[in-house]
Amino acid sequence: MTLASTTEHLPTAKTVEPGETLAGQYRRFVVRRVICLVALALGCLVALLVDVASGPAMLGLMDVVHGLLNPDTLDAGTRVIIQDIRLPYALMAVVVGACLGLAGAEMQTVLNNPLASPYTLGVGAAATLGASVVIVFNLSLFGLAAHILLPLSAFVFAAAASLLILLLSRTLGASVHAVVLFGIALLFGINAVVGLIQFVADAESVQQIVFWTMGSLARASLDKVMIVAVVLAACLPFSLRNAWAMTLLRSGEEQARSLGIRVERMRLLVLLRVSLLTAAAMAFVGEIGFIGLVAPHIARLMLGEDHRFLLPGGALAGALLLSLSSIASKLLVPGVVLPVGIVTALVGIPLFIALIVGRSRRLAL
Amino acid sequence: MSLKLTNVTAGYRRHPVFRELSLPAIAPGSLVAVVGPNAVGKSTLLKSLAGVLPARGSIALGGQELDRQSPGERVRQIGYLPQPLPQAIPLVAYETVFSACRSARSDWSRRETEQAIEAVFETLGIRELALKRLSEMSGGQRQMVGLAQVLVRQTPLLLLDEPTSALDLHWQLNVLNAVRAATANDRAIALVASHDLNLALRFCDQALVLSPGGRAELGEPEQVLTPGLLADTYGIEARIERCSRGHPIVLADNPLSAARQSL
Numbered sequence: 001m002t003l004a005s006t007t008e009h010l011p012t013a014k015t016v017e018p019g020e021t022l023a024g025q026y027r028r029f030v031v032r033r034v035i036c037l038v039a040l041a042l043g044c045l046v047a048l049l050v051d052v053a054s055g056p057a058m059l060g061l062m063d064v065v066h067g068l069l070n071p072d073t074l075d076a077g078t079r080v081i082i083q084d085i086r087l088p089y090a091l092m093a094v095v096v097g098a099c100l101g102l103a104g105a106e107m108q109t110v111l112n113n114p115l116a117s118p119y120t121l122g123v124g125a126a127a128t129l130g131a132s133v134v135i136v137f138n139l140s141l142f143g144l145a146a147h148i149l150l151p152l153s154a155f156v157f158a159a160a161a162s163l164l165i166l167l168l169s170r171t172l173g174a175s176v177h178a179v180v181l182f183g184i185a186l187l188f189g190i191n192a193v194v195g196l197i198q199f200v201a202d203a204e205s206v207q208q209i210v211f212w213t214m215g216s217l218a219r220a221s222l223d224k225v226m227i228v229a230v231v232l233a234a235c236l237p238f239s240l241r242n243a244w245a246m247t248l249l250r251s252g253e254e255q256a257r258s259l260g261i262r263v264e265r266m267r268l269l270v271l272l273r274v275s276l277l278t279a280a281a282m283a284f285v286g287e288i289g290f291i292g293l294v295a296p297h298i299a300r301l302m303l304g305e306d307h308r309f310l311l312p313g314g315a316l317a318g319a320l321l322l323s324l325s326s327i328a329s330k331l332l333v334p335g336v337v338l339p340v341g342i343v344t345a346l347v348g349i350p351l352f353i354a355l356i357v358g359r360s361r362r363l364a365l
Numbered sequence: 366m367s368l369k370l371t372n373v374t375a376g377y378r379r380h381p382v383f384r385e386l387s388l389p390a391i392a393p394g395s396l397v398a399v400v401g402p403n404a405v406g407k408s409t410l411l412k413s414l415a416g417v418l419p420a421r422g423s424i425a426l427g428g429q430e431l432d433r434q435s436p437g438e439r440v441r442q443i444g445y446l447p448q449p450l451p452q453a454i455p456l457v458a459y460e461t462v463f464s465a466c467r468s469a470r471s472d473w474s475r476r477e478t479e480q481a482i483e484a485v486f487e488t489l490g491i492r493e494l495a496l497k498r499l500s501e502m503s504g505g506q507r508q509m510v511g512l513a514q515v516l517v518r519q520t521p522l523l524l525l526d527e528p529t530s531a532l533d534l535h536w537q538l539n540v541l542n543a544v545r546a547a548t549a550n551d552r553a554i555a556l557v558a559s560h561d562l563n564l565a566l567r568f569c570d571q572a573l574v575l576s577p578g579g580r581a582e583l584g585e586p587e588q589v590l591t592p593g594l595l596a597d598t599y600g601i602e603a604r605i606e607r608c609s610r611g612h613p614i615v616l617a618d619n620p621l622s623a624a625r626q627s628l
Binding site: 021022023025026029112244245247248250251252254255257258259260261262300301304305306 | 514
């Protein structure tokens with residue numbers, strides 16, 4: 001028996017050309033992925049511009065581009081609308097979406113769980129608890145105003161929830177199931193406490209908490225955008241440096257260990273990064289669900305599991321989804337800007353289903 | 366590079382699977398079958414050699430203690446194929462193998478990596494799978510990709526935990542030929558855990574039989590795999606016969622009623 005004769009037992013993939021090196025064919029494959037990433041980035045840019053153009057006073061897309069490039073040419077009213085209101089709002093959608101998309105992609109990989117998202121470990125719920133405490137008890141610490149104390153408290157509670165999970169996981173072995181179970185237990189526990197706080201709170205405070213849980217970009221300003229962007233820019237290089245190891249972890253935990261990857265250590269560092277990204281994102285806009293869960297799946301459908309592409313793809317898909325949601329939140333009910341957290345699922349689900357159906361059709365051909 | 370184990374104890378937390386295991390030196394170029402009943406420690410032995418499970422005692426490859434090496438140095442010495450197959454995810458076979466090289470053989474140039482990948486896909490006969498996703502493959506095909514991840518790194522020690530469990534007879538022979546080529550041409554040592562005693566008799570230079578109670582016997586397969594040892598180790602009544610070509614074959618007749626095997 002010759003080795004060459006053995007391939008006839010296997011189904012032949014149409015894409016492999018017999019005369020060409022595998023490396024050459026793989027390079028073409030990689031180029032297609034780079035094109036997908038660039039398309040996602042362009043999609044984000046267009047969505048950002050449309051987001052700036054959308055609102056009660058609709059602006060032309062070219063006027064927005066022109067106004068952003070040459071602000072001096074704008075009249076004072078339009079400049080205020082674009083620079084002080086619409087641009088922070090639209091940029092916040094992009095950076096928060098990117099944070100949640102990246103956090104979700106990393107979390108799904110290290111927990112080896114397609115249902116994982118920043119919500120899985122109760123990080124989002126902890127942010128809500130932090131906000132609720134400030135709202136209901138009308139706290140004022142060290143003379144800080146509520147608009148500073150509220151995001152700060154949300155951030156501290158979210159980070160504390162993550163640290164608690166990390167501590168418990170580390171003490172008890174950091175298996176994937178342990179981390180997920182702790183997270184779910186924490187989620188329910190925190191939700192119960194938030195419920196209790198709402199029960200004893202007055203009507204106005206309850207309304208504020210509910211509004212927080214709906215998520216809103218209306219609280220955005222350029223300073224806040226910068227803070228979230230800095231957290232994202234600080235986390236992204238560390239995520240990308242781990243890309244090979246994360247790819248191997250997805251192919252199997254034992255495989256990754258056999259290749260010298262310290263899986264427990266990587267899991268803890270990733271969870272720490274995810275908590276930072278989530279806490280930064282939610283501190284200023286409130287709870288925004290769905291993006292962290294679905295954006296990584298959209299990236300996976302488009303780019304596969306190579307984390308060199310999946311991680312930036314997850315961030316870009318998150319940014320695109322939240323940007324599109326932001327546009328929809330302004331256009332769905334004329335004259336009213338809906339809280340963006342309500343709209344994310346409404347916008348994301350059709351996009352997600354379209355991708356799944358498109359992929360199923362391609363596979364069936 | 367020879368492999369030498371002296372007083373090795375390994376297992377899980379407070380439950381060592383084997384204690385104080387010592388073996389004669391295994392020579393370079395040896396293909397060794399690791400056999401024994403369920404739960405006797407075949408996988409544990411391979412994992413502890415690979416550094417995936419902690420072990421006490423001395424494990425020396427080419428005279429160098431493995432536990433004194435950094436994880437980076439160790440993965441250049443040891444290629445370990447775990448029992449679980451690579452997950453069925455949308456990762457194409459080429460990048461599965463490529464990522465293993467980038468992670469474990471960072472000393473290779475891109476050109477060296479590409480040449481090694483080309484060669485391993487050719488040797489295993491799976492070139493046509495290179496751009497196929499793991500999620501679109503059968504279990505056997507994924508096992509072949511897992512093997513490619515290990516063989517591509519050209520390590521002097523190969524630890525393969527049931528490498529043919531998901532393969533039909535044709536592919537089993539194909540894999541064993543590839544492992545045989547690695548030991549013969551590159552002077553690598555391969556330890557292959559398996560339940561197939563006939564594979565040990567037919568293809569391997571030596572057999573390491575692990576028995577309940579922590580006993581271990583290493584030697585030429587025909588000398589080690591005797592009816593008496595099979596009765597003691599597996600609790601079976603068995604014969605060693607010869608086929609028409611003269612190769613020895615294990616024929617298991619009956620479980621021995623006195624012996625009760627634990628799973």
